[in-house]
Amino acid sequence: MVENTMNKTALPREMLVRLPKYLRYLREFALHNKTKVSSGELAEKLGITASQVRRDLGQIGVNGHNGFGYIVSDVHRHIAEQLGLYSVQRVAILGAGNIGHALTSHRMFQSRGFELVGVYDHDPSLVGTVIGGFTVQDISSLAALPPEKRPAIAILAVSSESANKVARYVASLGIRGILNFCYTDIDVAGQVLVENIHIDDSLMMLSYQLNQL
Amino acid sequence: MVENTMNKTALPREMLVRLPKYLRYLREFALHNKTKVSSGELAEKLGITASQVRRDLGQIGVNGHNGFGYIVSDVHRHIAEQLGLYSVQRVAILGAGNIGHALTSHRMFQSRGFELVGVYDHDPSLVGTVIGGFTVQDISSLAALPPEKRPAIAILAVSSESANKVARYVASLGIRGILNFCYTDIDVAGQVLVENIHIDDSLMMLSYQLNQL
Numbered sequence: 164m165v166e167n168t169m170n171k172t173a174l175p176r177e178m179l180v181r182l183p184k185y186l187r188y189l190r191e192f193a194l195h196n197k198t199k200v201s202s203g204e205l206a207e208k209l210g211i212t213a214s215q216v217r218r219d220l221g222q223i224g225v226n227g228h229n230g231f232g233y234i235v236s237d238v239h240r241h242i243a244e245q246l247g248l249y250s251v252q253r254v255a256i257l258g259a260g261n262i263g264h265a266l267t268s269h270r271m272f273q274s275r276g277f278e279l280v281g282v283y284d285h286d287p288s289l290v291g292t293v294i295g296g297f298t299v300q301d302i303s304s305l306a307a308l309p310p311e312k313r314p315a316i317a318i319l320a321v322s323s324e325s326a327n328k329v330a331r332y333v334a335s336l337g338i339r340g341i342l343n344f345c346y347t348d349i350d351v352a353g354q355v356l357v358e359n360i361h362i363d364d365s366l367m368m369l370s371y372q373l374n375q376l
Numbered sequence: 377m378v379e380n381t382m383n384k385t386a387l388p389r390e391m392l393v394r395l396p397k398y399l400r401y402l403r404e405f406a407l408h409n410k411t412k413v414s415s416g417e418l419a420e421k422l423g424i425t426a427s428q429v430r431r432d433l434g435q436i437g438v439n440g441h442n443g444f445g446y447i448v449s450d451v452h453r454h455i456a457e458q459l460g461l462y463s464v465q466r467v468a469i470l471g472a473g474n475i476g477h478a479l480t481s482h483r484m485f486q487s488r489g490f491e492l493v494g495v496y497d498h499d500p501s502l503v504g505t506v507i508g509g510f511t512v513q514d515i516s517s518l519a520a521l522p523p524e525k526r527p528a529i530a531i532l533a534v535s536s537e538s539a540n541k542v543a544r545y546v547a548s549l550g551i552r553g554i555l556n557f558c559y560t561d562i563d564v565a566g567q568v569l570v571e572n573i574h575i576d577d578s579l580m581m582l583s584y585q586l587n588q589l
Contacts, residue, residue: 173588182584183577187560208561246580247587254579265478266575271559275576277583315586316579339589340582342575346484347400348421356585358578362479362555363488364396365571366467366529367459369553370490371395372569373528374460375386376552 174245178219182242184209185219189239201232248276253313255338257329258320259284259292259299262344266318268295280314284321302329306336316340323347330355387458391432395455397422398432402452414445461489466526468551470542471533472497472505472512475557479531481508493527494518497534515542519549529553536560543568 174182188208192200202213202220209216217227225241227233243249254277256263263282272279282294283302290301305313317333319326319341326345333341334354341357343349349357387395401421405413415426415433422429430440438454440446456462467490469476476495485492495507496515503514518527530546532539532554539558546554547567554570556562562570 174584179581179584180577183574183580184561186580187577245584247583248580250587252583252586261478261481265474268474271576272579275579277579316582340586342579342582348397356582356589358582360573360575360578361396362573363484364393364400365573366485366488366490366555367396367399367461368392369529369555369569369571370460370465371387371392371458373465373553374463376569 174222178222181209181211181219182223182246186239186242186246189235189242192235193239198235199232200235200238202227205233243276251276251278252315253278253280254316254318254342255280255305255314256282256318256320257284257302257305257333258322258344259286259289259294260320260322263318263320264294266320267297270295277316280308280312285325302332305332314338316342318342318344319349320344327351387435391435394422394424394432395436395459399452399455399459402448402455405448406452411448412445413448413451415440418446456489464489464491465528466491466493467529467531467555468493468518468527469495469531469533470497470515470518470546471535471557472499472502472507473533473535476531476533477507479533480510483508490529493521493525498538515545518545527551529555531555531557532562533557540564 185205188205202216205216206213220233220238223241223245225233225238254272256267256279259282267282279297282297282299283305284290284299285302289299292299313336315338317338319329321329323346326347327350330341330349330351334351339355341349341355343357343359346361346363348359398418401418415429418429419426433446433451436454436458438446438451467485469480469492472495480492480495492510495510495512496518497503497512498515502512505512526549528551530551532542534542536559539560540563543554543562543564547564552568554562554568556570556572559574559576561572
């Protein structure tokens with residue numbers, strides 16, 4: 164049995180959240196044929212100090228060269244390795260409603276090194292329909308997938324009411340990660356790693372901050 | 377001119393992120409006709425200590441009663457007030473692609489006290505189509521809205537390439553808040569409050585944590 168987030172990660176979470184940001188800027192640099200980058204440039208992009216950048220990158224084994232900086236491709240490769248992006252992770256989308264539909268059509272997974280294995284729902288009016296080349300399958304058919312085809316990550320885009328039921332089903336199949344879009348917290352701690360995307364919460368926090376102006 | 381996040385909020389961000397969570401559980405309690413709640417029960421839901429709950433709620437002016445706890449409706453009202461949910465905030469969705477389409481159809485805004493004023497895009501093949509009762513309008517028509525109809529919050533669901541151009545347009549219209557779904561950071565600090573929803577980042581962080589197991 165695996166454990167819930169926070170505890171078992173080797174990197175502190177406040178640093179972990181920065182890794183995808185570094186990656187994003189490094190990719191942009193590479194697209195603009197920039198081969199070198201200084202800690203100061205990265206610091207400005209991330210809104211942190213240059214010494215924090217050097218500590219972050221040092222912690223994952225990347226060191227800059229005095230008066231030269233970092234080699235963009237080098238840093239990019241190290242971070243992608245840390246994030247496990249060289250070993251393709253299989254993802255499944257559970258829920259073919261508005262959000263599930265958008266995520267399936269979005270194709271962000273393929274371009275970031277994830278492989279979408281399928282889209283699942285239990286609503287008979289959705290099962291059998293086609294979204295972005297994927298035929299929506301009944302959620303119970305996830306159990307029939309051979310081990311090598313099983314997803315490592317389930318993206319939960321079902322109704323809040325069925326979120327925890329589906330999460331327990333996910334855990335029972337040995338899926339270890341959940342990206343949760345439901346307006347509820349997932350109560351399968353100790354069994355599955357959960358990252359939450361609570362759009363409503365972000366909107367409310369923005370509302371609060373606007374009221375403080 | 378208003379300022380960027382973090383600095384001007386009266387509540388520390390680590391507490392602010394908990395307010396929508398409190399609200400979510402209090403709403404569930406109310407739906408189950410639960411009128412009283414202890415700091416211990418709330419603490420368990422949020423995964424924090426009971427004394428932290430008492431500090432959080434004390435900070436927004438809600439005090440529990442010894443041996444009785446908190447009145448659910450009372451705490452709910454105080455938090456909703458803090459989050460500005462009694463004054464309806466107008467939101468506009470910019471971008472009628474997959475994510476914009478899903479958010480428009482989702483109707484989460486209405487049910488959380490936000491009012492969707494419209495959906496905007498600049499793609500001629502999308503302008504004029506209807507999503508969930510809203511006709512997609514050209515993004516330039518935002519400028520023509522009379523002041524009382526203008527959104528306070530723009531939800532950015534355009535392509536990464538046009539994100540900053542659209543953000544600057546948003547700022548030029550006097551819109552003060554952006555909920556950013558684009559795979560890029562918004563560079564209008566000092567003019568607009570930005571909350572980011574980077575789905576890719578969350579997926580990568582989950583990937584990292586799975587690799588650590």
